[in-house]
Amino acid sequence: MAKQISVFLENKVGRLAHVTRVLGEAGINIRALSIADTSDFGILRLIVSDPTKAYRVLKDARFTVSETEVIAVQVPDSPGGLASVLEQMTEQELSIEYLYAFLGTKSDDALVIFKVEDIAKARKIFNEKGIKFLDESILYKL
């Protein structure tokens, strides 16, 4: 389990630069990110070194921010690694809202951030199937 910081951004020049600058000045490191965009706006999703602080500094800078529960899954860093995880999730009818890759790890596995509809169910399935996911205390320090 992990906390993702989500930020609402208008499609305007310099908004993304502003968010990252605010985080940088607060000494917060970005560990993973993705942007979902439409023609009018984007939603920036971040895994950072200190989510609580990130939430506060972004709010102080008057961004619309929210915290979202996601899961960081360890996926074998080899061909078909992600496919086998996704197949098992499909079998168990675990629906995925979105996913994105983590920027780099020290282990042999790749890390993928999943936002799922039912997080308790996901944990249960991952435990049963032996799919590893990272505890947040480890994740933020990677």
Next chain:
Amino acid sequence: MNYWDKEKECMPREYLEKLQLRRLQETVYRVYAFVPAYREKMEQAGVKPEDIRKIEDLNILPFTTKQDLRDNYPFGLFAVPMSDVVRIHSSSGTTGKPTVVGYTSKDIDTWAELMARALYSAGASRYSVIQNSYGYGLFTGGLGAHYGAEKIGASVIPTSGGNTKRQIMLMQDFGSSILTCTPSYALFMHEVMLEMGIKPSDLKLKAGVFGAEPWSENMRREIESKLEIDAYDIYGLSEIIGPGVAIECPIKNGLHIAEDHFIPEIIDPETCEVLPDSAPGELVLTTVTKEALPIIRYRTRDLSTLNRSVCECGRTHTRMAKVLGRSDDMVIIRGVNVFPSMVESVLLNIPGVEPHYLLVVDRRGNLDELEVHVEVSESVFSDEVRKMENLGLQIGKELESALGIAVRVRLVEPKTLERSEGKAKRVIDKRKL
């Protein structure tokens, strides 16, 4: 019931109308004698002061508009010598020459009386601490409310607009019980309060007297629940006297126009015909006691209706409905009249959506397009694109069914829409007509 001047405010209509007629006749004689611009207009219309024999004869007099004030800039419509003028106020003049208004010392006293009535109606007394966040200066709001509050004997904090964090600190430390400002500024103050970690229940605020811009019933509910106060609507315009022309009573079903000083009419803004009281149209006001700047049949551009029945509160003065918009603010899009207040009501009915919005009208090819910018607050924000898009679609659908035209909704970041600490700007018209 709290009356500042019961004899005047509850005067039987029969006496009130006699008083109005006598004062109207005096005013018409005075402008005819002392203001060349009025005499000229009356001569053109073939009207003499002695033709005014009953109140209904008002409708043979020519209208006065903002343009007349500009044409006679700065002091051409004054009916007294400058030595008798003790105060001058002026509009900002963003749309042309500013309009200038003057007051004799009796006018200032009349105005203070009217503001005292207004504040009393909202529950003020000499024990109240009134925080006056209307702008002080050339704008009539600040000084108008100030003099009325002092007349009552309340303790006035003349904070004026701006420096919101300090305002809230003073509100808490001085125990302000009544707030006077624009309704949009009241909501802005609430936002800042939350940011400062101050809850309305930490304050002694009981009531607010809000005006200087149109606001809806929904916005009243929002202000009342967020700030935990009673919100009263006050109406006025500098050309007539300033704030205090009309005020709500605790019944909150229309604003009592101070009819011992002003005579209201409702006209069709297109044809200028006088309409029956209940028909919505443009409010026209005539001053009957003003000395420095008497105004005959001033076209306010504000849209309202009149209700002459005696109010449950006991006041006999005619009530005007809450102003639903200005005819200047009205935008006509594909033949449909659209008021910003209509958009506001729709937004307030969608849970979590804040009434912070901007209408942008543009013309693409030959088609007018309305785009409504709506701020995304934390309570409606989701990390999922689908949910955000659905929110935009839902707002769009509700706006379309309320306005009767297609609307494109654009979700924007909070506080990006101009949150002026005075009047909120609601419409940008980019059409080059």
